Amino acid sequence: MNKRFDQIIVGGGVIGCSIAYQLAKRGYQVLVVEANQIGSEASSAAAGMLGAQAEFTEDSPLFRLAQESRALFQNLSEELQAEAGIDIQYIHKGMLKLAYDQQQYQQLELMAMFQQAMANPAYLLSAEEARKKEPGLSKDVIAALFLPDDGQVSARHITKAFSLAAIHRGAVLHEQERVNNLLVERKTVRGVQTAQAVYYADQVIITTGAFGDELLAPHYTTRPVKGECLALELEQPLFQSTISMAGCYLVPKHGRKVIVGATSIPGQTNKRVSAAGIHHLLTHAQQMMPQLSAAKLDCYWAGVRPATDDGNPYLGQVPGVSGLYTAKGHYRNGILLSPITGHYMADIIENKPVDPLYEENFKLDRQVSHKLEKAGEWR
Ligand SMILES: Cc1cc2nc3c(=O)[nH]c(=O)nc-3n(C[C@H](O)[C@H](O)[C@H](O)COP(=O)(O)OP(=O)(O)OC[C@H]3O[C@@H](n4cnc5c(N)ncnc54)[C@H](O)[C@@H]3O)c2cc1C
Numbered sequence: 001m002n003k004r005f006d007q008i009i010v011g012g013g014v015i016g017c018s019i020a021y022q023l024a025k026r027g028y029q030v031l032v033v034e035a036n037q038i039g040s041e042a043s044s045a046a047a048g049m050l051g052a053q054a055e056f057t058e059d060s061p062l063f064r065l066a067q068e069s070r071a072l073f074q075n076l077s078e079e080l081q082a083e084a085g086i087d088i089q090y091i092h093k094g095m096l097k098l099a100y101d102q103q104q105y106q107q108l109e110l111m112a113m114f115q116q117a118m119a120n121p122a123y124l125l126s127a128e129e130a131r132k133k134e135p136g137l138s139k140d141v142i143a144a145l146f147l148p149d150d151g152q153v154s155a156r157h158i159t160k161a162f163s164l165a166a167i168h169r170g171a172v173l174h175e176q177e178r179v180n181n182l183l184v185e186r187k188t189v190r191g192v193q194t195a196q197a198v199y200y201a202d203q204v205i206i207t208t209g210a211f212g213d214e215l216l217a218p219h220y221t222t223r224p225v226k227g228e229c230l231a232l233e234l235e236q237p238l239f240q241s242t243i244s245m246a247g248c249y250l251v252p253k254h255g256r257k258v259i260v261g262a263t264s265i266p267g268q269t270n271k272r273v274s275a276a277g278i279h280h281l282l283t284h285a286q287q288m289m290p291q292l293s294a295a296k297l298d299c300y301w302a303g304v305r306p307a308t309d310d311g312n313p314y315l316g317q318v319p320g321v322s323g324l325y326t327a328k329g330h331y332r333n334g335i336l337l338s339p340i341t342g343h344y345m346a347d348i349i350e351n352k353p354v355d356p357l358y359e360e361n362f363k364l365d366r367q368v369s370h371k372l373e374k375a376g377e378w379r
Contacts (some may be wrong), residue, residue: 001197002172005031007349008192008201010179010215013043014155014334015327016207017162018342021083024169026346031199032163032171033192035178035211039159042209042334045271045303046155047229047251047259049242050336053120053147054095057111061361062312066333067120069340073151076339084164088157089254094148095242096125096134098141098288104246108145121148134239136289152242152251155335162338182215182324189323203349206318206326209334210269210306220314220364222306222329224269227262228277229302232285232295234258239289248284250292257298260285271302307331315341315362316348325349326364 007023009016012034023030034040052070056063077090099105108124115122123146130144131137137144167173174194182204183190191200206215213221234256243250251259263277278300285292308314308329318324327345330337347354360366 002029003197003199005029005172005199005201007031007203007205008033008199009205009207010192011035011206011208011212012038012163012173012175013041013207013209014039014159014162014338015043015209015330015341016205017159017166018338019205019207019327019345020166020171021162021169022342022346023349024166024171026350030166030171031201032166032173033177033179033194033199034173034175037175038163038173039156041211042303042305043159044156045227045229045301046335047249047261048089048153048155048158048335049095049249049251050151050153051095051333052150052336053115053122054097054150054244055333057107057114059114059118061357062333065340065358065362066336069337070149070151072339073153077153080158080161080165083168084161086157086161086164088161089154090151091153091252092149092151093240093242094146095150095244096130097145097147098130098137098243098245099143099145100140100245100287101142105143108143112145115147122146123148134241134243136238136291137243138288138290140287146241150242153335154253158335158338162342179212179215182321184321184324187321189321203323203325205345205349206324207328209328209330210304216318216326217320220318220326220328222308222314224267225305225307225331226265226268226270226302227305228265228273228281228300229259229261230273230278230281230300231298232258232260232292233298234292234295238291243288245284245288248281248288250285250288258285258292258295266307269304271304273300273302277302305331306334310366310368312362312366313337313341314364315344316359316364319365
């Protein structure tokens, strides 16, 4: 068994698999070590929304990164179909954000103004216009904001597709193998140690999401934010766009399925789904689309989002250990940010110049200028 690689990636979620694919494409010998199965944590729990506009009300480095990443999806879906034989189910039908009162309407107005100032399409719709677009919407909706460019993918499929495309390009994947320790000699990483073996590489990238923090110094760790979701099955398709209100979203998937998400519970890493969580999601779902009360409850699940103090991911070299990198803390947008993270990290690992705005704001030893928004967010 080969034990020496150019890079070892610790964690096979969407982020680790995207980086593995980009590095393998550039001709490197890559090993991905995954403690469970590919995509078994947050990357299979996600609803798959590509909310590069819906998630932002002001300009920021993260907004720019999200825009760049969203723009990669059309080509990526074709590329992954060719490389991995997997349809990532990229759907480009936009997002509709709903207002039920004046205060929510004003928030949509502000978001529309910001998006238009950024030259992004964003349309404020009256209640009638919104219902013309999606006839199943509740009569209580007073207005909506339509963001036509915010699409969606299947989170499970894109993670699997990145991993298979990486393997297709020569990467090696070890599942059911946890990395217990890093091998570090004289402040330089040499490889990783699992229960089964020791593997060697001059570059190691930690992509363990909300887990695996013991491999990094305490000040670069992430905070877990659990999210619960459920899936409904419809007899007939009811709507096309992703629809959201404060506290809940509905994502229409292939096969007449709808993902309803998501709760937000800081500090929890267990994946238990509570009755209160299900109640919250079903109540809000019916407030948006009353006919959903007739849908079949298909399944439910929970996952753990990796959050950082300022809401920005950690992308870059780990200070103090030569050859050690991390890409972690993508919080609510890891699926959206996965393509750009793969390119960006591969550039950093190859020592290529990267956008100084990103470097300054996503490096691990940055100054944290603002704290993440308060808990209780809806996604
Ligand atoms: C309910 C919910 C809804 C979401 N909806 C969206 C959405 O609509 N759009 C969006 O863009 N994002 C969404 N997200 C966020 C997104 O899922 C995450 O940001 C993303 O999946 C993080 O990917 P990751 O690869 O960093 O982490 P993970 O997917 O958690 O992967 C980390 C991997 O590392 C492995 N690992 C950990 N420790 C070790 C170790 N010591 N050795 C080896 N392997 C290890 C784990 O087993 C795991 O497979 C959602 C998240 C949740 C929970």
